[in-house]
Amino acid sequence: MGFGSFDLEAALQADTPVVQWEECLCLLCNGRRWSIVVEAPDTTLGSAGLWFAVVQCQDCGLCFTNPRPDLCSIGQFHSEKSPFPVHQINRPLSWWWRLLRRGARQKRKLSWHGQGRLLDFGCGGGDFLKRMQRDGWEVTGVDASAAVVQRLRTELGLRAFVGSLPHPELTASSCDVVTMWHSLQHVHRPLEVLRAAHRLLAPGGKLIVEVPNIDSLPFRWFGQNWCGLNLPRHLTHFAPQTLVQTIERAGFYAGPVRMVRHADWVRSSARLACRQAGAASWYRWLRGKLISGIAGWYSCLTSQSDCIQVTALKGEGDEEGADAIPQAATPEAGRLPRDRFRNR
Numbered sequence: 263m264g265f266g267s268f269d270l271e272a273a274l275q276a277d278t279p280v281v282q283w284e285e286c287l288c289l290l291c292n293g294r295r296w297s298i299v300v301e302a303p304d305t306t307l308g309s310a311g312l313w314f315a316v317v318q319c320q321d322c323g324l325c326f327t328n329p330r331p332d333l334c335s336i337g338q339f340h341s342e343k344s345p346f347p348v349h350q351i352n353r354p355l356s357w358w359w360r361l362l363r364r365g366a367r368q369k370r371k372l373s374w375h376g377q378g379r380l381l382d383f384g385c386g387g388g389d390f391l392k393r394m395q396r397d398g399w400e401v402t403g404v405d406a407s408a409a410v411v412q413r414l415r416t417e418l419g420l421r422a423f424v425g426s427l428p429h430p431e432l433t434a435s436s437c438d439v440v441t442m443w444h445s446l447q448h449v450h451r452p453l454e455v456l457r458a459a460h461r462l463l464a465p466g467g468k469l470i471v472e473v474p475n476i477d478s479l480p481f482r483w484f485g486q487n488w489c490g491l492n493l494p495r496h497l498t499h500f501a502p503q504t505l506v507q508t509i510e511r512a513g514f515y516a517g518p519v520r521m522v523r524h525a526d527w528v529r530s531s532a533r534l535a536c537r538q539a540g541a542a543s544w545y546r547w548l549r550g551k552l553i554s555g556i557a558g559w560y561s562c563l564t565s566q567s568d569c570i571q572v573t574a575l576k577g578e579g580d581e582e583g584a585d586a587i588p589q590a591a592t593p594e595a596g597r598l599p600r601d602r603f604r605n606r
């Protein structure tokens with residue numbers, strides 16, 4: 263595989279899953295030429311984790327994990343273990359921490375759209391769906407985990423389906439909004455998923471995508487220890503330009519890229535970096551809430567934040583245009599006022 267850091271013997275002793283590997287062409291332009299951006303381990307298994315490479319297409323600039331576990335193998339890497347800590351807030355937050363977190367929790371407020379039919383792709387625990395249902399939305403969830411979907415149906419009473427997009431239970435033009443909160447980077451064929459979302463949306467429907475941003479200050483600070491890599495579960499590593507290109511390639515009219523802060527990610531990445539031999543001493547400072555919060559603000563203000571969000575529209579006359587490749591969103595800018603891209 264050409265992974266110098268991969269210790270096969272140690273991996274086998276650690277009962278590492280057997281992986282069917284696949285090398286893929288660029289997920290955006292089918293390009294065959296790429297260069298390695300970073301190599302990093304699966305951090306959920308400690309020192310026994312396999313190593314993976316993120317490469318960048320030399321034609322379009324898209325970054326993706328390559329080679330990667332195939333569709334049948336990737337499930338072995340999804341478990342309850344996660345590099346992202348779940349922070350339970352059981353005590354009052356100090357004023358400075360509330361200020362630093364302000365904005366990070368606002369990303370999921372949506373303005374009413376169409377008939378209020380919403381599909382959340384990669385819906386996970388269903389918190390977002392439940393909240394939107396309380397606000398009057400007719401909600402549907404899709405998730406790869408059968409256990410998750412079963413719980414959503416039985417415990418929360420939500421409409422949810424196991425699988426991906428396209429999905430046989432979902433019909434064309436049946437949604438007004440499709441949301442993808444940190445799910446698009448997990449799929450093997452992001453263009454196919456986006457094109458399916460395009461077909462699901464009614465004309466004028468809205469797509470909202472949020473993903474980690476590899477063209478970010480935290481990635482440059484932490485490299486292989488950046489939480490947003492999450493290898494091998496993250497298969498595509500978007501940057502603002504490539505996210506917009508991918509969305510537009512699927513037939514949407516993409517709005518401006520919005521920066522989203524995750525101070526938690528800065529802290530988690532700093533903790534991971536500090537475990538490495540020879541780690542820079544300043545990583546220790548970024549493990550604290552105040553400094554990591556300031557770092558998150560700074561990366562956001564300089565448009566180099568951990569995460570990015572794009573709202574895109576399906577054009578009014580795009581019933582059959584899911585596979586069309588718009589040359590640019592610019593000519594449509596007059597027909598689709600920028601206000602329509604706002605989420606709230």
Ligand SMILES: [Zn+2]
Nearest residue numbers: 288291319322
């Ligand atoms: Zn490419």
